[in-house]
Amino acid sequence: MTTVLAIDQGTSGTKAMVVDGSDRVLSVVELPVRPRYLPGGGVEQDPQELLDSVLESGRRAVREAGAAIGCVTLANQGETVLAWDPATGEPLTPAIVWQDRRAAEICAERAEWADLVARRTGLVLDPYFSAPKMRWIRDRLTGGGVVTTSDTWLLHRLTGEFVTDAATASRSLVTDLDTGAWSPELLDVFGLGDEALPRIAACDEIVGETAAFGARTPVGGLVVDQQAALLAQRCLAPGEAKCTFGTGAFLLANMGTGPARSGSGLAASVAWRVRGTTSYCLDGQVPTAASAVRWLQDLGLVGGAPELDRAAADGAGGVLCVPALAGLSAPWWAPEATASFTGMTLSTTSGHLVRAVLDGIAAQVAELADCTARDTGARPSTRRVDGGLTRSRVLMQAVADLLQARVEVYPSEHATALGAVAFARCAADPALPPADAVVGWAPATGYTPRIGAGEAAEFRARWTAAVEDSAIGKERK
Template sequence: MTVLAIDQGTSGTKALVVDPADGVVAVAEVPVTPVHLPGGGVEQDPEQLLASVLEAGRRAVDQAGGRPVRAVALANQGETVLAWDRRTGRPLSPAVVWQDRRSEALCAERADAKEWVARRTGLVLDPYFSAPKMTWLRENITRDGVVTTTDTWLVHQLTGAFVTDASTASRSLLLGIDAVDWDPELTALFGLDGEELPRIVACDETVGTTDAFGGQRLPLAGLIVDQQAALFAEGCLTPATAKCTYGTGAFLLAHTGGTALRSTSGLTSSVAWRARGGTPYCVDGQVYTAASAVRWLQDLGFVADAAELDQVAASDAAGVLCVPALAGLAAPWWRPDATASLTGMTLSTRREHLVTAVLQGIAAQVAEVAGLVAADLGAPLTRLRADGGLTRCATLMQAQADLARMPVDVYSSPHATALGAAAMARLAIEPELTLEQAVPEWTPGTTYEPRWSEDRAQDFRARWLAAVDATAPPRPAGGTA
């Protein structure tokens, strides 16, 4: 069954036409432009998001050369929210992006409830998640219409439905993670009681039909949040299997089975997906700056683009350490006020050392997350699956293997998120398929084995953690973490 799979992300929208026999037969990408504002604001134009979905989807269908498409799947960027009019579909606010930090004060005001929130939701009380941004929109922009994540608005534009999927809902701070349903006490905590919230659907559920991508009306199914879509595509279907996506940020997720773990180390638990009547969970850790740190290097003129990283990077950083907290620190520190640092520089430091230090800094934070995931699971991770654009950087992937002390298997396609959504859509349309049958088999494009000794890796991580401690300012009274 051929699927048009759309991955609506932070910096662009990608559309694939995927055929079970022939694989990816068409790809179209359309950029979108987040706007960074003073005070930690990050916004997108909702109309640009919708236009990118329509353009990418139509271009991919055209490129497929008449191959009949039977369903449309949609993966979304997660915690980005907007206000909109349900009657007209018109946006009433910008889309406030998951990176936006303007709701920090709202979280600080609720700091006394952080432990209760963690138990109820599996998440951390932080502006990264949807609810604080929803409250900020209500208090600062508009009280009209509904306020939802962008997937709900996009689906409404395509089909008229008012829904979100279970994995996306679990990233909101409004969902009781065990019941997988909206929690009235949580909505009250954020001043959102009385808000109309979308119906929560399974990821393998058909939610409506759309003719937005050609004359034929097609079922829309396979709704899933981006990181969980990649987890599914990479075959992480059993507990302790894990992947890390290297995109704008880096996101490490590990399957935890049918019970939502409560992390003891500052990580978060979410619904992995709801499909075939089951609801497995995952534990995850977030790194706010990965490709965005590379773009910073580009802006400074250190590299022309990401493809040049391996040409420029030195074999050793010559003692330079980087904490790439250009947008604060996420798991497990949850310090939005942290800033980036470069230390250990001398007059002999060159751009190649700085580039290597930034890449090692990304890998070091992911390695810390991987260690904490293992602690929560009660067993070490043995391999890490990796996807995303930065997996093309051998310097970063080797640093990841060295610092995490495990092999890193690079996913064989650059389209893991879209392929995961496509697999979910197949489950919706082909009821006889199992989860295992829906996920295409794959072998790693490249595997990176650790080269550093255990002592060298531990020494680096100890020095890097000391640099992190020096980076974060003293914690303010009443902080959220």
């Protein structure tokens, strides 16, 4: 198999990895990118910083690997959008990040089309997805250039092409889930019918070439980040699921080759389009996971993610946290929700607050797992997890306790990049079965519940009541 340069362009950083045909990781380079959190729910990034991080990390990874690269691939944030000039490639606006909630009013103004949007796309009419942010850019920032997700812009700068992938397109609210094509009717709902839209490519397709990292090299195997992690964790059969703990936490379940819809408030989208067949997934989102930890760090309550376990108390001391620092997504879909701490007294310490945030993240994941179980009819006894926050033993134990299931940790912090490698291998070798393209792995560690089902249910009932009382209820009265 070919040697791949995989670039995972994420919300908090960009990671470049070179993997050879024997599954050896030859180099990894990570560069931070820092979103700007603005009043009113705004979250923005500097597009030039994103591009620079892609170029620098990729070039350094190639130099450190010391190997000829046969394919370059890009995993992207999914729903982050910007306007840019197709003639020059220059950005015309900041990148509006998937966490940005400022398009909530645009969604509210289109409430009468919510059922249509859900039927056609499998998604919920919410500012989390691409089209409302695209409309917001047109209304508030500029009518010039083209407005696309960030992957299309980055790929244009690398290859000159105007393209996105099937998984990313399905996260837009303007793609028909059954056909996998842009929907003229939904585009008109958002007033985007006259926009130039990128070609939707398969995830195992070579879309162009780039000389950005040395010799001219094919570019292909494109995919949205969470679907890349789903493949990396070898969730190839219907019902198999994983949860990634990154800037947010994302639980995805493979639903096979039939366009699924959720009855429990989850989003439905394309998992990947490979070998002429489209696979689908259901997913739920916790908007703030590592970003909640960064918030704790900015407040001085923890020195950083590596110090979480030292900073967290053994228990939360009766404190409950609903970490809705960027609203709530599935199953509540409440972009107006705000974070809260309840149950504090004069004896509450910073360690209690840190622990309560981690418990709140775990509680949201447990809610998503319940939704997945209702939709799939299966409640696995083992759950697969990946991402940087899986280094926190406190958080992973809380997840195991509230899920009442064993949690198995992916052995690498780089699941998204390794999943992108598998898609690139499929693009480079049309005869390679997708299952054979996945980099081999075994769990690094595991966690089993330390509390009983009754105690877990009691905590979750109290936490859910806190959500209704503070994060959602007051906003909706």
